[in-house]
Amino acid sequence: MRATVERALRQNWERLFSYGLRLSGSRDHAADLLQSCATKALAAVPPDDDEHLRAWLFTIMRNIWIDEHRRGQAALLAAEEAPEDGDWRHDDRLIATITVRQALERLDPAQREIVELVDLAGFRYGEAARILGVPVGTVMSRLSRARLSLLNAIEGGNLHPLPTRLRQTS
Amino acid sequence: MTDSDLLSWTTLNAYVDGELEPDRAARVAAALARDRQAAAKVATLTRLRAAVRATAPAEVAPPFVLPRARPRAARLMPWAAALLVAAVLGAVMLGGDRLRPGASPLAAAIAAHQLWLAQSPPDAPARLGVELAGAEASSLPDLSLASLRLVHLSLDPSGRRGGGMLAGYVGPNGCRVGLWIAPADAALPAEPAMRDRDGLAIRAWRGEHASYALLGRGIDAVRLDGIAALVARITRDEPGVPREQVAALAEARSVRPACIG
Numbered sequence: 290m291r292a293t294v295e296r297a298l299r300q301n302w303e304r305l306f307s308y309g310l311r312l313s314g315s316r317d318h319a320a321d322l323l324q325s326c327a328t329k330a331l332a333a334v335p336p337d338d339d340e341h342l343r344a345w346l347f348t349i350m351r352n353i354w355i356d357e358h359r360r361g362q363a364a365l366l367a368a369e370e371a372p373e374d375g376d377w378r379h380d381d382r383l384i385a386t387i388t389v390r391q392a393l394e395r396l397d398p399a400q401r402e403i404v405e406l407v408d409l410a411g412f413r414y415g416e417a418a419r420i421l422g423v424p425v426g427t428v429m430s431r432l433s434r435a436r437l438s439l440l441n442a443i444e445g446g447n448l449h450p451l452p453t454r455l456r457q458t459s
Numbered sequence: 460m461t462d463s464d465l466l467s468w469t470t471l472n473a474y475v476d477g478e479l480e481p482d483r484a485a486r487v488a489a490a491l492a493r494d495r496q497a498a499a500k501v502a503t504l505t506r507l508r509a510a511v512r513a514t515a516p517a518e519v520a521p522p523f524v525l526p527r528a529r530p531r532a533a534r535l536m537p538w539a540a541a542l543l544v545a546a547v548l549g550a551v552m553l554g555g556d557r558l559r560p561g562a563s564p565l566a567a568a569i570a571a572h573q574l575w576l577a578q579s580p581p582d583a584p585a586r587l588g589v590e591l592a593g594a595e596a597s598s599l600p601d602l603s604l605a606s607l608r609l610v611h612l613s614l615d616p617s618g619r620r621g622g623g624m625l626a627g628y629v630g631p632n633g634c635r636v637g638l639w640i641a642p643a644d645a646a647l648p649a650e651p652a653m654r655d656r657d658g659l660a661i662r663a664w665r666g667e668h669a670s671y672a673l674l675g676r677g678i679d680a681v682r683l684d685g686i687a688a689l690v691a692r693i694t695r696d697e698p699g700v701p702r703e704q705v706a707a708l709a710e711a712r713s714v715r716p717a718c719i720g
Contacts, residue, residue, distance in 0.1 A: 299523055306520035320521045321606055321631060328526045357603065381503050389510040407476070408511040414478050433472040436507060 294330050297342045304410045305350055311405045312354045312398075326350040344416040347406070351420060379440050392442035400435035407432055465490045466497040475504045565672055568639035569657050571625035572674040575611055575637060599626050600638065600693040605686045606630050636683075638690060639672040651687035653680075662687035666694050 298305075305326060309319035326349050336345050393401060406417040407428075414432075418425045464470070465487050473479050474487045491498045599609055611627030623641035630636070647665040654661040654672070660683050663672040671694060673687045 295525060298525065302523045303516060303520045306518070307516045310516075310518055316518050317606060317631065319518070321603075323521065324526060324631075331526065379503050381506050384503070384506050384510050386510055386513050389507070390514050393511070393514070404511060408508060409514075414473070414476070429469050429473055429478075432476075433469040436472060436504065437468065439511070440503065440507065 290335065291331060293339075293342070294333075294335050297335070297346060298327055298330060301343055301346055305346060308347060308402075308405055308410060309350055309354070311401050312351065322350055322354055325353045329353065341416075341419075344412065344420050347410065347412075347420045379444060383443050384440075388443045389439070392439045395442040396435060396438055399431065400438055403428065403431045404435050404439070466494055466500075468500070471497065471500050471504060475501060475508060565639075565654055565656070565661060565663060567623050567641065568625070568637070568661075568663075568672040568674060569659060571613060571623065571639060572637040572659065573657075575613065575625060575627050576635060576676060600690050602628050602636075602686065602689065605682075605689055607636055607686070634678060635675070636678065636686065637674040639674065640669050641672075642670065643668060644670040651684070651691055664691060666691075669694075 302323070306319055306323050309322035309326075310316065313319050313322060326346065329349050330346055333349070335342055393404065396404065403417065403421075406412045406420060407414070412420065414425050414428045417432075418428045421428065423431075465483075470479070470487065474484060477484075479487060491501060599612075602608070607628035607630050609626060610629045611625070613625050613627075614623070623639060626638040626640065628636045628638065643665050645665065647663050647670050649665060651662040651664045651671075651673070654663045659674050659676055660678050660680060661672055661674050662683055663670065664687070665671070671690060673683060673690060675683055
């Protein structure tokens with residue numbers, strides 16, 4: 290049983306750390322969260338189903354973080370209503386790794402968390418819902434709102450990729 | 460269901476993520492063929508999703524190191540710790556007025572801390588005091604907010620000054636911070652005050668039933684102040700910890716030089 294958990298921890302080490310970083314915003318705290326998560330996971334009975342093992346580890350980390358910051362839980366609660374996208378006027382050419390990275394930093398914690406779980410850690414909506422303890426519909430609306438915020442942050446950012454014309458002449 | 464329902468922003472996100480049931484996904488695909496703006500949204504979402512996935516982690520994860528399994532003896536340690544805490548707190552409550560008037564209130568604290576520092580780091584086998592692996596002694600302050608975990612407990616080695624106990628905490632980089640708990644000493648202030656001496660940074664104060672001293676070698680003064688404020692708050696049994704205090708602890712840890720003790 291310990292070997293199963295160890296293997297899962299090894300396979301998800303980087304992603305768990307990244308998730309801890311998103312939750313806490315601090316490298317040191319993320320490293321502490323990672324160790325606490327490993328300690329708890331190794332002492333607990335893992336789910337029988339390998340498919341749920343990964344989500345179980347993320348859930349443990351999230352619960353540790355919430356326990357430590359119970360007073361700050363309100364920060365995790367985002368508006369859950371479906372987003373209004375209004376007139377579509379986003380410029381796809383602005384979407385690049387660097388602008389996306391900057392925009393991610395501007396998202397509120399709940400939105401960053403859902404992007405981290407679905408887009409970066411690769412969880413299905415159902416798995417993310419179990420980790421967050423919310424209905425799947427909430428994951429859908431939170432994620433779509435987060436992506437809209439991401440696009441708005443990219444549009445409103447100060448750093449844009451060089452226009453194609455300038456790149457050609459340099 | 461109308462096209463506008465099928466092509467809502469939330470549904471398009473689920474479509475791009477492959478989260479729709481096959482029949483609904485097929486209806487969305489058919490509606491997209493009739494709506495150029497919705498198709499543009501899908502193209503943007505697809506590009507955004509790919510760009511997010513391509514972003515490398517902002518920080519490299521620490522090496523894969525699992526916490527050590529507790530040695531068998533360590534399973535008894537929380538009980539030993541609880542007994543130790545009860546014994547010392549009992550002595551503190553009953554024997555506070557037996558403190559020798561001429562003795563420095565911090566001499567025993569410094570002796571106990573230096574004795575602990577002289578021992579091998581916490582990973583080595585216990586020789587003196589009680590070494591804890593992930594201690595769970597609930598009667599002692601939980602300093603996880605300051606990234607410190609309890610690893611050591613020892614009684615006053617001299618045993619002649621009304622008793623006292625050193626609770627040893629260690630940070631993620633091995634920094635050792637001692638919390639001395641002894642009979643209440645009226646000479647100490649009610650709030651943590653600087654009492655540095657003998658090469659140790661010390662903050663000392665008195666509580667209602669006991670006096671406390673926080674000791675560290677080479678620890679940043681601001682960080683020690685933050686930890687002392689946290690301990691004082693916890694030992695006064697004040698509910699919760701203000702967010703600004705948590706933030707100050709985190710900042711002190713992240714921007715100040717690492718402890719060398």
